[in-house]
Amino acid sequence: MLATKTPTITCTAHARVPTPAGEFQLYHYVNDYDHKEHLAFVMGDVKAGENILVRVHSECFTGDVLGSLRCDCGEQLEKAMHMIGAAKRGAIIYLRQEGRGIGLSKKLQAYNLQDQGYDTVAANLMLGHQADERDYWCAAAILQDLEIRSIRLLTNNPAKIEHLRELDVCINARVPLEAQTTEHNKTYLATKVQRMRHLLTLPATNDHTDAPPIDQFPARLTEQLQDLRQRAHHHYTKTKQPFVTVSYAQSFDGCIAACSGQPLRLSSPESMRLTHALRASHDAILIGIGTVLADDPRLTVRLVEGHDPQPIVLDSQLRLPINARLLDHPKPVYVATTATPDAQDRRHALEQRGIKVLQLPMDASGRVDLPALLQRLGEMGIQSVMVEGGAQTITSFLTAPLAHYAVVTIAPVFVGGLHAIGQQVNNHAAPLLPQLENLSHTSVGKDLVVWAELSWQNQTNAADA
Numbered sequence: 001m002l003a004t005k006t007p008t009i010t011c012t013a014h015a016r017v018p019t020p021a022g023e024f025q026l027y028h029y030v031n032d033y034d035h036k037e038h039l040a041f042v043m044g045d046v047k048a049g050e051n052i053l054v055r056v057h058s059e060c061f062t063g064d065v066l067g068s069l070r071c072d073c074g075e076q077l078e079k080a081m082h083m084i085g086a087a088k089r090g091a092i093i094y095l096r097q098e099g100r101g102i103g104l105s106k107k108l109q110a111y112n113l114q115d116q117g118y119d120t121v122a123a124n125l126m127l128g129h130q131a132d133e134r135d136y137w138c139a140a141a142i143l144q145d146l147e148i149r150s151i152r153l154l155t156n157n158p159a160k161i162e163h164l165r166e167l168d169v170c171i172n173a174r175v176p177l178e179a180q181t182t183e184h185n186k187t188y189l190a191t192k193v194q195r196m197r198h199l200l201t202l203p204a205t206n207d208h209t210d211a212p213p214i215d216q217f218p219a220r221l222t223e224q225l226q227d228l229r230q231r232a233h234h235h236y237t238k239t240k241q242p243f244v245t246v247s248y249a250q251s252f253d254g255c256i257a258a259c260s261g262q263p264l265r266l267s268s269p270e271s272m273r274l275t276h277a278l279r280a281s282h283d284a285i286l287i288g289i290g291t292v293l294a295d296d297p298r299l300t301v302r303l304v305e306g307h308d309p310q311p312i313v314l315d316s317q318l319r320l321p322i323n324a325r326l327l328d329h330p331k332p333v334y335v336a337t338t339a340t341p342d343a344q345d346r347r348h349a350l351e352q353r354g355i356k357v358l359q360l361p362m363d364a365s366g367r368v369d370l371p372a373l374l375q376r377l378g379e380m381g382i383q384s385v386m387v388e389g390g391a392q393t394i395t396s397f398l399t400a401p402l403a404h405y406a407v408v409t410i411a412p413v414f415v416g417g418l419h420a421i422g423q424q425v426n427n428h429a430a431p432l433l434p435q436l437e438n439l440s441h442t443s444v445g446k447d448l449v450v451w452a453e454l455s456w457q458n459q460t461n462a463a464d465a
Contacts, residue, residue: 007033009141017041021078021085029142036096038138040146041081044089047147051172053090055080055154056139056164058097061104070111071188072179079177080154091146093139100124101133117265117413119191131196136160140167156198174199195296197323220442221274224451225281228405232282232384235404241378242385246394246454247278247407248420249447255415256391257294266411270445273303278407280306282386284334284377288393289315296325299388310382312336314368314393318346320355327353336373338362370400394420399432401456406436410448432456 009031017026027040046052057080063073077092084090099107106127113123121131143151150170153161154177161171181189181203192198232243249266250256256266267275279285280301291297292313299311311326312334320326326333335350336358337343347357358376363369377385387397397403398421421433436452443449 007031007137007141009038009138009145011145019081019085021081022088024081027142027146029138029145031138031141034138036138038096038142039094040142041092041094042146043084043091046089046091049089049148050150052148052151053084053087053154053175054143054148054151055084055090055092055177056095056136056160057092058095058100058134061098062107069182069184070114071185075179076154076177079179083154083175083177091143091148093142095134095136095138097134100131101135102127102129114188119195119265120188121191121195122265132159136163137167140164140169143169156192156200158197158199194298194325197325220440221277221444224440224442225277228278228407229281229384231405236378236383239378241374242284242382243405244374244385244387244397244403245278245282245405245407246387246397246403247275247409248389248394249275249409249411250420251411251413251415251417253414253416254419255417256389256420257415257418266413267409268411268445268447271409271411271447271449274444274449275409276301276303277306278386279309280304282309282384283382284310284312284385286312286314286385286387286393287389289313289317289319290392291388291390292320292324292326294390298325298329300329309386310334312377312385314373316362316367318343318350318357320350322349322353327355332356334358336360336368338366338368367396370396370402374402391418391420398434398454401432401434401454403434403454406450406452406454408450408452409444410450412446412448 009029012028012030014025014027017024022043025042027042029038029040031038055077057073057077060071060073062068063071063075064077067074080092084092098104099110102110102124106129109127110120110123113126114120118126124131150172152173152175153164153171154175155161156177161174165171176199178200179185186202189200189202193200193202228245232245235241235243248256249271251266279299285299287297287299292315300308308330310331311329313320313326313336315335316338318335318337318339320333320335332354334356338360339347351357358373360372360376361369374385387393387403434454434456437455439450439452441448441450
């Protein structure tokens with residue numbers, strides 16, 4: 001964020017720089033805010049120009065200078081130069097904010113975390129930074145100094161457009177700037193699309209395409225999915241309340257994340273297909289607001305054929321972002337809340353986005369009363385609910401007790417982080433956890449998937465004794 005004082009930016013020099021894309025003028029700027037040397041690479045007469053082709057490019061030493069294939073930065077910079085060269089007029093604003101603002105040293109540390117399986121967003125978060133710490137005030141100031149009135153922005157990033165417009169930059173059009181997808185950058189680009197809203201057209205091949213379709217898994221898996229659907233139907237017919245399946249992926253040492261609020265990809269591609277098949281086998285999928293804020297999931301069925309489940313979010317204080325990807329779900333999102341009347345403005349904003357707010361009583365801890373929620377869902381005809389995360393939500397259903405079945409994927413890695421059932425249980429005076437009955441397990445890809453009925457009968461008897 002900018003200080004109260006308006007920063008001053010000054011052009012100290014400029015010089016002619018011929019390049020393969022054409023001849024540019026390189027402008028050097030200093031300022032009294034971040035004291036960095038920002039640059040502008042300008043071709044042609046842009047003064048008082050309208051619809052000038054502009055690229056606002058953040059420094060990437062590894063990509064821009066070394067030609068690293070881990071990202072698309074270097075290729076984007078080169079393409080932008082050639083596109084401006086072809087237009088004979090335009091500007092590249094080069095901002096000195098390496099690694100989306102975290103600096104080169106931390107960026108290299110993030111690379112090491114990515115090599116361990118974390119995506120670029122998770123790596124930044126694990127290092128104590130935001131997913132994107134860039135600021136664009138200097139770009140706006142340079143455009144003003146160059147007297148460019150309006151621009152066509154070369155970008156795939158909606159957030160960049162939003163930030164520049166907040167700084168009164170007139171953007172008349174977005175011009176896509178897509179790089180080639182390679183073996184080295186495909187995960188990075190997918191993360192940009194999935195977690196940072198970037199507008200990219202990725203090839204059909206991705207991390208999951210090498211996995212066999214669900215009908216090529218062992219026949220036992222198909223039988224177990226069918227059995228689960230039958231259990232749900234029988235339970236609902238008998239009770240008129242949803243059958244609840246708790247399903248999540250954990251490491252070999254029982255962790256679902258490295259630390260709270262930071263997502264961790266654990267499942268193999270084959271296991272992810274099974275997760276999508278489980279989603280398609282339930283009427284609804286339920287997560288806590290913490291999972292939405294950390295993962296920004298879609299909760300759709302994409303890797304197998306099947307229907308999308310009804311998304312439900314536990315959100316006591318109505319913190320669901322109105323730009324969450326979940327709101328693009330084919331079905332309107334249900335938000336279960338205990339929010340008081342003073343949150344009416346927030347509720348109205350969510351309802352304007354098509355969200356159905358379920359007002360429910362709170363339990364003793366101040367959270368959504370889960371039995372009341374299940375009662376409401378049963379009245380709405382929802383026969384089965386898959387609880388997919390996070391740790392607090394999983395623990396709440398297991399200690400209520402309200403879950404009937406568990407499907408747990410165990411990945412062969414150690415994490416040493418946040419357990420699905422840990423501190424939350426310790427906070428209960430007398431935690432009541434289920435026994436596993438009729439347990440079975442199946443190898444899926446490199447993972448082990450455990451299926452089990454949940455029973456509290458023996459624990460209840462022991463407590464009575």
